[in-house]
Amino acid sequence: xxxxxxxxxxxxxxxxxxxxxxxxxxxxxxxxxxxxxxxxxxxxxxxxxxxxxxxxxxxxxxxxxxxxxxxxxxxxxxxxxxxxxxxxxxxxxxxxxxxxxxxxxxxxxxxxxxxxxxxxxxxxxxxxxxxxxxxxxxxxxxxxxxxxxxxxxxxxxxxxxxxxxxxxxxxxxxxxxxxxxxxxxxxxxxxxxxxxxxxxxxxxxxxxxxxxxxxxxxxxxxxxxxxxxxxxxxxxxxxxxxxxx
DNA sequence: GCGACAG
DNA sequence: ATCTTGTCGC
Numbered sequence: 001x002x003x004x005x006x007x008x009x010x011x012x013x014x015x016x017x018x019x020x021x022x023x024x025x026x027x028x029x030x031x032x033x034x035x036x037x038x039x040x041x042x043x044x045x046x047x048x049x050x051x052x053x054x055x056x057x058x059x060x061x062x063x064x065x066x067x068x069x070x071x072x073x074x075x076x077x078x079x080x081x082x083x084x085x086x087x088x089x090x091x092x093x094x095x096x097x098x099x100x101x102x103x104x105x106x107x108x109x110x111x112x113x114x115x116x117x118x119x120x121x122x123x124x125x126x127x128x129x130x131x132x133x134x135x136x137x138x139x140x141x142x143x144x145x146x147x148x149x150x151x152x153x154x155x156x157x158x159x160x161x162x163x164x165x166x167x168x169x170x171x172x173x174x175x176x177x178x179x180x181x182x183x184x185x186x187x188x189x190x191x192x193x194x195x196x197x198x199x200x201x202x203x204x205x206x207x208x209x210x211x212x213x214x215x216x217x218x219x220x221x222x223x224x225x226x227x228x229x230x231x232x233x234x235x236x237x238x239x240x241x242x243x244x245x
Numbered sequence: 246g247c248g249a250c251a252g
Numbered sequence: 253a254t255c256t257t258g259t260c261g262c
Contacts, residue, residue: 065252067253074253102253104250111252133251143251164251197262202251 029099036106040142046150047136050208052128054216058083061119061126062230063148065111066238072097076114077238079230080124086221086229092121093241104164105139108147116151128155128209128217130230134164135206137181137189149207156206157214159228163191163202171200176219190215194222201226 030036060083065076073095080090094117100109111133119129135145135158145158166183168191175196181189181204189204192215203218205211221228227235 065253067252069254102252104252107251138251158251160251162251 030109033103033106036100036103036109037140040106040138040140043146043150044140044142046207047142047146047205048208049205049210050155050213051210052155052208052213052217054213054220057127057217057220059089059124059126059128060086060217060221060228060230061122061124061129062132062228062232062234063115063119063129064132064231064234064238065114066235066242067098068242073242074098074111074114075238075241076111076118077234077241078115078118078122078129079233079237080122080126081221081230081233086223088233090122090124091233091237092118093238094118094121095241107133108142108144111144112147112151115148119148119152126154128157129206130218130221130228131156131158131206132160132231132235134158134160134189134202135204137163137165137183137202137204139165141188143204143206145204145206153208155208157209157217158204158206159218159231160202160204161227168202173197178215187211192218194219194228195224195226198226 061080075095077093082089094114096114131145134143145156149156166181168181169179171177171179171193178192180187191200193200
């Protein structure tokens, strides 16, 4: 589960595991922004779109990260929910320090290591994982959800709260209404209304799902609130973890 | 060149 | 992301 295609092009493999410079399972780790962007460009072709039956999905993990206000700690959470009521059946957290500065477009290098660490600690194997962020709706078509999906080689989708790249027309006011998110002439995601009369969310493919499946599942995961339930639960858990709760 | 820019 | 409580509306 390399991040990059063509390992052996000169980048030096890093030791994974807790305390290591890179996240578990990564063969390469960028030293700077330019190297990180190059890594994303090389990795983008690894993303696969696969149709899944959103109605048949029974275990979904939500992933999110929270940052400490007073020190440089960061907490990642992975929470697994079960259909049809989406009750929490498993969860794990990982606390660490950011291994990369925040740069729009390079978000994954900050959050993915801790998220993968949390996922690795789960005692459950979710059918699909949902990231708080984007997948293909990214300048280089390799956002956080793609990083996580390719690293795990599991179905992952991203749900963002604000648009990052692309443009979408305002969807109809009803829950379920949507419009394509278009960037550079291609559809990179979907603007989806999960609650009638409430600001829409932005869904995109991370890995091993297709856009229609990702949107259908997102709608099913958000029967009552704007954000999918797994993401809400993960958001709450990582925040509590930092607060010492 | 300038502004915008996931969390 | 985080600094930040209550309040208005459905």
